[in-house]
Each structure stands twice: as structure tokens, then as C-alpha cells.
Amino acid sequence: MPREAKISALVLIILCGLGGLCSDVFFTSANLVNILTASATIGILSIGASFVLAAKKLDLSIGSFMALTAIFGATFGHSGTGIIGLTLLCGVVTGLINGVMVGFLKLPSFIVTLAMLGLARGVALVISDGDPIYDLSPSVIYIGQGEIFGVPVPVILFALLAALCGLILNYTKFGIQTLCIGDNENACARAGIKITRHNMILFSLSALLSAVAGLIYMGRVNAADPAAGAGYELLAITAAIIGGTSIFGGKTSIFGTVCGALILSVIQNCLTLLNISAYYQEILIGLILIFAISLEKVKIYPRGMR
Amino acid sequence: MTLNVSGLYKSYGGRHVLTDIHFGIKSGIILGLVGDNGAGKSTLLKCISGAEQFDHGQITIDGVAHSVITPELSRSIGIAMIYQNLDLxxxxxxxxxxxxxxxxxxxxxxxxxxxxxxxxxxxxxxxxxxxxxxxxxxxxxxxxxxxxxxxxxxxxxxxxxHPKILIMDEPTAALGIRESKKLLDMVRNLKMQGIAIIFVSHKIQDIYDVSDRILMMRQGKIITDLNKNDISLAELHKIMMNEEV
Structure with a gap:
């Protein structure tokens, strides 16, 4: 685990301490559940972002994919299972499109996913005619609002996906090769790693996680909204980076990313409890991202921690 | 284990970088490959390891001729390459x-x-x-x-x-004197284990110290193929400098 991930865990604990000092409400169980539930959507997106960043790529389309996959599922699915299945399928297919353009056509991931950010949002608006789709199946609502033994389903999904992706990253050939590709792609290609296929899987994974986040969002608000997830790519990438993922590739930690998502959620929660305007929250997130990248770029971390 | 390269050609956009290359190597032999920058050494190594595709010719390994070598095939038939930048x-x-x-x-x-x-x-x-x-x-x-x-x-x-042929591209380039000596000892050790080694270096002294045979390349062609015992270090230097021996 990168040392930055441990630092982000420490920062999270300090922030929670400060949150408790700032407001008596902070450590109530209802508020803590709120923080966890709010972090689930961004957290799941940021896990996908971590994999892509670790391979020295960028996926800016995840927020728009959240909307597109949900709209696609809600429009063409006629039952709860249909909506869930089509949402996830749409995620895999849209991810494959990114993967083909980055892998086969060798286009820069920044440009491809920037284009897909606009394109996917546009398709979602066209399919839905710009209006949210209401009255979804109870099983979809359960994904966003249900509880199992008092724990919200989004939190359970976030925890399960984080554990699964942590396992993939640290204990499988795919995970270790993702880090190596981000570190030295040419060396990996000469070592026989199939980079094109790997990139396709990476972008599909990222988009599939976007679809899961889309399902949770759709269930929470009981609507498939073509405007859902706007700007979430910034939050997800920020969470990954403050959790120790390197924007320059070769390094990530799912534990750190989870901490990063929770840090953002705790900050937003504290600002809300302190009645600070949401506009300032946007400014703060931008500043945190710049600070986190600067830490790595100017090598403030001591040697051995980079 | 034997590897024979015959009639190998490679060009980039009409410019010939390898022309009619012929040589062979067998187990337990160190083949030193020398030549100026642009002589075609690295391209030749990449063609053998499958990192580059040659235009014409054949590479025969243990009697099996290959007109196309891919990195996967190269590895499966026991060829391993260590690049100058180490690829770490x-x-x-x-x-x-x-x-x-x-x-x-x-x-x-x-x-x-x-x-x-x-x-x-x-x-x-x-x-x-x-x-x-x-x-x-x-x-x-x-x-x-x-x-x-x-x-x-x-x-x-x-x-x-477990390669049968090990290709080393400028392995001593970034090393100090002591580390170079250790590396050359290691290369001799690998030879004793029966591995055929193609050793490329700009350092004539290193090539002369470690090789059994020396190939010299110039402008994409092999101009000299000698047993080390048939030539002195001074003569090798002269050939490199394009002087009469």
C-alpha cells in the first residue's frame, strides 16, 4: 500500500475529529450513515478511476456514463431485472468503445474520454428527451434506498466492490500488470503483455463501475436523470488522487481511494453542518485536487513515500 | 542449441539498415557484436527478439526456420533480451x-x-x-x-x-568499473551454464574480455567475423577505426 494511502487514512481520522469538534451532530449514527451513503456513488466511480489512472490513462467520461447507462436501462428495461441488466450492459459496451479508441486506434485517453463526456451526455438527453424518467421498479429503488441489517445497500455495494477491486489490484495478474503498464508501457509491451486488450478491459471496468454508480443514483432519487453525475468525474479523480493514486501512473491503492472518497464526503458534510454555501464546496474540491497533485509533482513527500 | 541467421534484410522507408546478415551461434558461446552508432546492431537484436520484423531472410533455431519472429515466439523458443534501458x-x-x-x-x-x-x-x-x-x-x-x-x-x-539464447544490449553502458567487472564475470558464468550469449557493447575492451567470437557491423553489414584468439585487442581497435591491420 502506498504511504500516501496511509496518510489519507490519517487525514480522514483527523477530519472526523475536527467534524466532531465543529458539530455535535457529526458523530450521530444518522449523520455517519449519511456520510457513508453519500460517499458510495463517488467512491465506486473513484475505484474505476484509480485503475485507469494507475495505467497512466484518464477517464473523464464516468460522470456522463452514469447518466447514459441509467437512462438506457430505464428506457429499454421493462422490469427491475431488465433495467439493472441493461444498465450494466450499457456500461460494459460504452467502456469497450473507449477501450477500442484508446487501445486499437491509439488515441489519447484524455481526448477520447473528453469527447465521450459530451457524447454520452448528449445521447442520454436525446433518449430521454431531456426529462428524467420516473416511477422505476421497486428493485431499482431498493438498490438506492434499501437496507440490509440497518446498513444502506449503497454502502454495502461500495464495500463489496472496494474489497473485490482491492483483491483484483493486489492479488491478480491483471492488477499487477495494470500498475506495470502505468509505470512503463513500452517495457510491458516488449514483455509480451497485450496492452490493447488490457486497455479495453480497464475502460470496460471503469464504465461498468459507472453503471453501478448510475444504478445507485437512480435508486436514491427514484429517477433516471440525464443530468446525473455532471462533474462527478472531477470528484472521483480527486478522491483517487488524494488516496495516493499517481496521476503519472504505476501507483494506486483501493484502500487509499476509499479513504479519499470518504475525505471528500466528510468535508462536504462538515461544510453543510457549518452552513457554508455549496458554492464554496466546489472551490474547496478544486483546491484539494491541485494540492494533492502538487504534493506528488513537487515531491513534498519524503523519499521512499513517493 | 543453435541459432543461424541467414540473408536478413531490414529497411526503414527505403533506407537499408540491415543488409544480407549471416551468422550463427551455439550453446556456451559468447558472441560479441560491435559497431558504431547506426551500424544496425540494435535493429539486428530487435529482429532476433521479435521486437522488430525483418523484411527478408530466415532465423533458424535448432533446425527450425522462421521467417517471422514475434516477441511471444521468441520467448517460447528460448530467446531473452535485455535492453540497454533495462525495461524496468x-x-x-x-x-x-x-x-x-x-x-x-x-x-x-x-x-x-x-x-x-x-x-x-x-x-x-x-x-x-x-x-x-x-x-x-x-x-x-x-x-x-x-x-x-x-x-x-x-x-x-x-x-x-530459462533462455537458451540471451541477448544483452550495452549491458555495461551505465555501470562503473567495479560493477562492469562483476557483470562480465556473471556473463562468463552464464556461458558456463550452456547459455548462448549475444553481447553488444561500445566498449571494445569489454567485448574483447568476454567474447569467444566477435562480429563487427558497419552500415548495416557484417564486415568482420573473427574468433577472439585470431586477433589482438589492438588489431580490433584498428578495424574499428577503419585502419589497415
Whole structure:
């Protein structure tokens, strides 16, 4: 685990301490559940972002994919299972499109996913005619609002996906090769790693996680909204980076990313409890991202921690 | 184990970089390859390792002729190459670098699973590092190792696939005198283990010290193919300088 991930865990604990000092409400169980539930959507997106960043790529389309996959599922699915299945399928297919353009056509991931950010949002608006789709199946609502033994389903999904992706990253050939590709792609290609296929899987994974986040969002608000997830790519990438993922590739930690998502959620929660305007929250997130990248770029971390 | 290169041609956009290359090598021989920058040495090595495709010619390994070599085929027939830049992943640990692209996975009912077999990888990595006389923490990032240690990690990666032919491109270029000497001793050791080695260097002294045969390339052609015993270091220098011997 990168040392930055441990630092982000420490920062999270300090922030929670400060949150408790700032407001008596902070450590109530209802508020803590709120923080966890709010972090689930961004957290799941940021896990996908971590994999892509670790391979020295960028996926800016995840927020728009959240909307597109949900709209696609809600429009063409006629039952709860249909909506869930089509949402996830749409995620895999849209991810494959990114993967083909980055892998086969060798286009820069920044440009491809920037284009897909606009394109996917546009398709979602066209399919839905710009209006949210209401009255979804109870099983979809359960994904966003249900509880199992008092724990919200989004939190359970976030925890399960984080554990699964942590396992993939640290204990499988795919995970270790993702880090190596981000570190030295040419060396990996000469070592026989199939980079094109790997990139396709990476972008599909990222988009599939976007679809899961889309399902949770759709269930929470009981609507498939073509405007859902706007700007979430910034939050997800920020969470990954403050959790120790390197924007320059070769390094990530799912534990750190989870901490990063929770840090953002705790900050937003504290600002809300302190009645600070949401506009300032946007400014703060931008500043945190710049600070986190600067830490790595100017090598403030001591040697051995980079 | 024998490797024969015959009638190899390679050009980039009409410019010939390899012209009618012929040579052979067998187990337990070190073949030194010298030549100026742009002589075609690296291209020749890349053609043998499959990193570049040659236009015409054949590479025959143990009697089997190949007119196309891919990196996968090259590895499967026992060719390993160590590039001048070592091709390491600096932020990853020693064990990950040694097994790059050849990770061992857990097998269940005779089938490979996606899960890494770390204990087996650790065992094999320790074994190969011991062979190379390198005592490092295998969980350490390679960026924290010295140039000589990194060089040996690259050699360890090549040896982990039990190659029959080892190609080394400028292995001493970034090393100091002491580390170069250690590396040359290691190369001789590998030769004693029956590995055929193609050793490329700008340092004539290194080539002369370690090689059994010396090939000299100029402008994409082999101009000299000599047994080391038939030539002195001074004569080799003269040929390099394009002077009469």
C-alpha cells in the first residue's frame, strides 16, 4: 500500500475529529450513515478511476456514463431485472468503445474520454428527451434506498466492490500488470503483455463501475436523470488522487481511494453542518485536487513515500 | 542449441539498415557484436527478439526456420533480451519486475486462475537472484536500487524463463568499473551454464574480455567475423577505426 494511502487514512481520522469538534451532530449514527451513503456513488466511480489512472490513462467520461447507462436501462428495461441488466450492459459496451479508441486506434485517453463526456451526455438527453424518467421498479429503488441489517445497500455495494477491486489490484495478474503498464508501457509491451486488450478491459471496468454508480443514483432519487453525475468525474479523480493514486501512473491503492472518497464526503458534510454555501464546496474540491497533485509533482513527500 | 541467421534484410522507408546478415551461434558461446552508432546492431537484436520484423531472410533455431519472429515466439523458443534501458518498472518491487509478463498464477484442477502465486514467485525470484549473487529485499522498489543491481534484476527477468539464447544490449553502458567487472564475470558464468550469449557493447575492451567470437557491423553489414584468439585487442581497435591491420 502506498504511504500516501496511509496518510489519507490519517487525514480522514483527523477530519472526523475536527467534524466532531465543529458539530455535535457529526458523530450521530444518522449523520455517519449519511456520510457513508453519500460517499458510495463517488467512491465506486473513484475505484474505476484509480485503475485507469494507475495505467497512466484518464477517464473523464464516468460522470456522463452514469447518466447514459441509467437512462438506457430505464428506457429499454421493462422490469427491475431488465433495467439493472441493461444498465450494466450499457456500461460494459460504452467502456469497450473507449477501450477500442484508446487501445486499437491509439488515441489519447484524455481526448477520447473528453469527447465521450459530451457524447454520452448528449445521447442520454436525446433518449430521454431531456426529462428524467420516473416511477422505476421497486428493485431499482431498493438498490438506492434499501437496507440490509440497518446498513444502506449503497454502502454495502461500495464495500463489496472496494474489497473485490482491492483483491483484483493486489492479488491478480491483471492488477499487477495494470500498475506495470502505468509505470512503463513500452517495457510491458516488449514483455509480451497485450496492452490493447488490457486497455479495453480497464475502460470496460471503469464504465461498468459507472453503471453501478448510475444504478445507485437512480435508486436514491427514484429517477433516471440525464443530468446525473455532471462533474462527478472531477470528484472521483480527486478522491483517487488524494488516496495516493499517481496521476503519472504505476501507483494506486483501493484502500487509499476509499479513504479519499470518504475525505471528500466528510468535508462536504462538515461544510453543510457549518452552513457554508455549496458554492464554496466546489472551490474547496478544486483546491484539494491541485494540492494533492502538487504534493506528488513537487515531491513534498519524503523519499521512499513517493 | 543453435541459432543461424541467414540473408536478413531490414529497411526503414527505403533506407537499408540491415543488409544480407549471416551468422550463427551455439550453446556456451559468447558472441560479441560491435559497431558504431547506426551500424544496425540494435535493429539486428530487435529482429532476433521479435521486437522488430525483418523484411527478408530466415532465423533458424535448432533446425527450425522462421521467417517471422514475434516477441511471444521468441520467448517460447528460448530467446531473452535485455535492453540497454533495462525495461524496468521503477515504481514496482523487485519480484514484480522479475516476473513482468511471465507472472505465475495459482492452478486449480490443472487450470490457471487469475490469482498470483506469490509464494512460488518469491521462491523462484530468490533462487535466480542467488544465482546472480544479488542480495536485495525482493519487496523493495527497483528505483531504490543501484545501477548494477537494476542491471542484475533485468538479467534475472531474462533468466526466469530459462533462455537458451540471451541477448544483452550495452549491458555495461551505465555501470562503473567495479560493477562492469562483476557483470562480465556473471556473463562468463552464464556461458558456463550452456547459455548462448549475444553481447553488444561500445566498449571494445569489454567485448574483447568476454567474447569467444566477435562480429563487427558497419552500415548495416557484417564486415568482420573473427574468433577472439585470431586477433589482438589492438588489431580490433584498428578495424574499428577503419585502419589497415
Amino acid at each position: 518498472c521503477p515504481q514496482q518491487d523487485v519480484i514484480t519486475n522479475i516476473f513482468l509478463g511471465q507472472e505465475k498464477t495459482i492452478r486449480i484442477f490443472g487450470q490457471n486462475t487469475p490469482f498470483l502465486n506469490r509464494s512460488h514467485m518469491k521462491y523462484l525470484a530468490t533462487e535466480v537472484l542467488n544465482r546472480l549473487g544479488l542480495d536485495v529485499d525482493i519487496s523493495q522498489n527497483v528505483s531504490l536500487l543501484s545501477g548494477g543491481q537494476q542491471q542484475r534484476i533485468a538479467i534475472a527477468r531474462a533468466l526466469i524463463s
